[in-house]
Amino acid sequence: MDTKTLDSEIVEIHPKNGYLSAKELIAHRHSEFEPQSGGLKRTQNEGTAPELEELRRAQEQLRAQLSVPRIERLGGRALAIWNDEQKVAEVLRKDGKFENFGYSEQGRLYLEYYEAMFLLELGRLQLEYYGSVVSIEQAYVLLLGKLESEKYTNYLVYSALSRAGYIVVRHIPPEKTPEEVTSADCIWALLKETVGNEPVPDHIKTSPFYAVVEKRMEDIKELITSQKTEDSKITKESIDLEFDSRKRKANEKPIEEPPSKKEKLSIAGRSLVDQLKNEMSYSKLEEIFEKFDIIQLKSVDDTKEDTTELSSLKITFDLHLHNEGFKKSSPKPPTFNVIILPSQTSFPPHDEIAKIQNHHTAPLLVISVSESKQIQAFLYYIS
Incomplete structure (x- = not known):
């Protein structure tokens, strides 16, 4: 019997057909690798010998985890192509249950970027981009972009909640009633x-x-x-901004010049503005200016109330429980509404949460993602 080496592991292959046996398929398909726990937080300085030894052990564990042979059924994957303009994945072939993923439009099934990334990590989707198969590493760049982006944060939350057993769908604001329409x-x-x-x-x-x-x-x-105006007088009158060019008579008695220019212009009758006000064109401009409808802007004190509006807080996802019989065609009210806070944003106070809660019946689950990609969530029940 021949043997074949797969990543430092010996796998027996039958000489007749070259296929693995059923026992071998099950063993390699459900292979598991338990990495060692990191333990307590390290306090050594950077570049020390203990830190380098810790990094070396972590790299060996990662290399051993990636080198474990795995067997996947290629026919068990759905096929989708990435639409770069619409930023969605169009499903060409479904495999398995897709009742909790995507949305239908004109008879076609589309996946959101976070749904496509999640199915890629689970090995249930084969994503293609311009005829080439996209790897998981390439999909992170293509679908999510930068690590500090909103898409990456939304995917971390979507993946964590989906793996926890929730049905996570995109939040669609309910339509207003005729009385609520402005x-x-x-x-x-x-x-x-x-x-x-x-x-x-x-x-x-x-x-x-x-x-x-x-x-x-x-x-x-x-x-x-029709090129009409409400006030036809304004369009017919021409504004003449030419000042009077007639020579003025000099004063018989010379005026004593003050020592400074400021004092010179402050003397009555000698200010340049006062002299321009006597011109015919100024009085004509003043007459036209009085016809304008001037609207006073809000002061700084008036706009303080507008700054408290929840412009940055919005509901991103709706959470449903599996045991509630969720159906995307006729969904029930969600169990929770998810609000994902922007990066480096503190949790909102009670008043801001109450304003959002007044427009929604489900409890609010406010989630924050730290710089180290740790997720913190608080559930708000407001009666």
């Missing part, structure tokens, strides 16, 4: 319909603001296309 929502819906040919949702059409906003936008459109 005039700004109507304006954006009409702009999307005009520019992007997107139909106006029904809950916006039934809003009391919709008819008023639509009529106002039509009037503005007619005003722009």
Whole structure:
């Protein structure tokens, strides 16, 4: 019987067909490697002999873990291609259960970047990019980008929650009721319909603001296309900024010049601004300026309340439990709403959490990812 060496391990191969036996397949497919625990935190300085010895042992453990032979069933992987423009993975061939992953659009199944990366790590997906198979190392750069990016943080949270047994799906904000729709929502819906040919949702059409906003936008459109202005006098009048060039008579009695220029301009009748105010063009400009509708901006004190708005806090994922019978076609309310804090951001106070909780019924799970990629999560129940 012939033998073949696989990474310093002897595997028997049958001479007739060259395939492994069933016992050998099971042994190599479910091979496990238990790395040694790191122990307590090291306190030695960099470059010392104990630190170098610790790094050498860690590299040997990693090399031994990677050299363990593994057997995977290639037919058990789904096939997808990465769409660089839409930043999604289009699934060409499904294998296994995909009811908790991706979303359907026009009869096609698409995976989010974090879902594709997660299935790649599990060995359930073969991702191709311009005809080439993407490795896991390449997928980290292609799908997630930099380590400090928001995508990388979202994937760490998605992977940790999925491995913990939760069903993690992208959070889709619920549609507002006609009573909750504002005039700004109507304006954006009409702009999307005009520019992007997107139909106006029904809950916006039934809003009391919709008819008023639509009529106002039509009037503005007619005003722009017809090149009309509300005040025709302003367009007809020409602004003459030429100052009077007539020579002035010199004063009979010379004025004593002060020693400094500041004192010279402060004397009544000798200021340059006071002299310009006597010109005909200044009075004409002042008359036109009074016709303008001046709107006073908010002061610094007025904008203090706006800085407390939760612009950086948003719900990213929804968590569902497996035993609740989750169905993506008709999902139930989530068990938790997940908020992922931006990098180097402290946990929000109770007032900010309460503002978000007022618009959602599920408890909030606020998660922070540190620089060392450690995840901290706090669950908020606000009655």
